[in-house]
Amino acid sequence: MSPRKNKAESLLSCILDNASVSMLCVGPALRVVLAGSNWRARLGEGEDEDGRQIHRVFAESEQRDEVQELLRKVFRTGKPLVGQRLEDRNRHYEYSIIPFMWGGEVTYAILVLRDTTEELRLLEEVRAVQSRLTSIVESASDIVISLDLSGRIVTWNNAARAITGRSSREVTGRRLADLCPGDSREAFSHAIAETLRTKRVGPVRLRLCGRDAEVRTVDWAFSAMADEAGTVSGIVAVGRDLTEQLETEGRLQRADRLAALGVMAGGIAHEVRNPLAISSAAAQLLLTRPLDRATQLECAEKIHTGIERASHIIESLLRFARSSEPGQQSVLDMTNVIREALRLVENQRKLVRVKLSLSLGRRRSTVRGNPTLLMQAVVNLLLNAVNAMPDGGGLFVSSAREADKVLVRVRDTGRGIPKDDVRKVFDPFFTTMRVGMGTGLGLSVTYAIVQQHGGDLQIESAEGQGTVVTVELPLAGEKSP
């Protein structure tokens, strides 16, 4: 070897040893001439690549022939090859082959290998996280979509596709507002503008065009998507389709009303016919019988009370029928409602010798609601309690304020409710009363009324010992009108 060549070789070996990549210098016979220290580091003790056939160096790799082939090609053409991939001894490499020209011909080829194992592993991890995120978004039953800053759709999940019947391809790049019925469009654009300003908007109920020109009602939550620096890059919109739920709720409410009206109708027949019969009989007596002055007055009085009673019943029916109107609400004291309700069931109570204990809290128990309905709810509970004690007993009625609630409790020492029936007592038409005596709607109606007033109702019962029904209603502020 000439001294110049020697100098070049030592320069080469210096490069080979110090680069962050591994390098192998290969001669025309495809034997390793020099191996950089990085590459040597992967060898076992006593091993040496120098002079080894390249084919043997990569003996364990499936791509050994390919490496050999490419080296030959470089020697032949003098053109470098870049970006090749190789797997060897469980590590991944990206390699290039650079020809080393000397005196017009390729004297060496340098195999530059970059270990990408770690990089690939990280990439794999990123991919796994990404695909998990994607599958979360894709399997969500809520609409999850992302929008760019101008409100145009960037991503669109399965739920969005199922609900709207439009594929991701159809909608990408379109404005979300354009997929809404006319009356929701402006609100949508407004919500998006607000999100960019305040970062978070919702829930807002907006309508979306669904499959087959159906309109869906969706509750949306919008949030701004910001990168680490806080720069907003887009908007995420999550929407829950409430269409079916709202329909069911509507149906249930109508069913409640129907059930309640059924009770009223049943009650009406009986309740109105009595005062009518009394008035009518009294009028007929006046008309057809010779009566003394005192009896005449008595008849007139009965007619009057009868008519008043009948019209009072009609009035409460009307009030009940219109009870869903907010105009019927007022702030009232539950203790008055309870007193009134007790007056109504007094006869029944005394008939079966039920002793009443009343404990009404001293503080005003004000609630916001419809007085007729609330009274009906309490009357139903009182009647159930009295009916549970045909042989007499104790009826304990109390009202109390607890935090922001008014608690009304009706307790009896009656027959109680068998364990198996406790769940059924709220079912419309469930009754253990004799045919014609109970409609089985009392508790279902009471429950509906309590719910309508934002309250709750609990029932505890021990068979043979008695029953406690607790009604919780939200306390209304004294100052509110």
Next chain:
Amino acid sequence: MRKRSAAQLLVVDDERDMCWALSRILGLEGFGVTTAVSARAAMAAAEKKSFQVAFLDAKLPDVDGVELARRLRRLRPGTKCVLISGYLYDDDPVIQSALKQGSICGFISKPFHIDEVVHALRKALVAPKS
């Protein structure tokens, strides 16, 4: 009618004014009328005295009218019962079977014409004892 004026009648209705109306109508016909506001009170009255005819409300707080008719007639087989109701119609199976069985001999629905009451009373008084 006059010679039967000793006949005793029972009116049972949980509605006091209803008892008032019936006892006026029947009283004006010349009968003695006892009133009761529950089946329990009615049975107690029937223990003490026998009634030729009883007018019973179908829907009483303790026992229903048809059942009360049976009990009254078990106690006093001669008592004729007329059912009065604002709840049931005369084509109701309960009424029909009670009529057929003879536990009641008449039915009046509320509101009624007072002549219906008088008529039902007369019919009951002449009906054969069963």
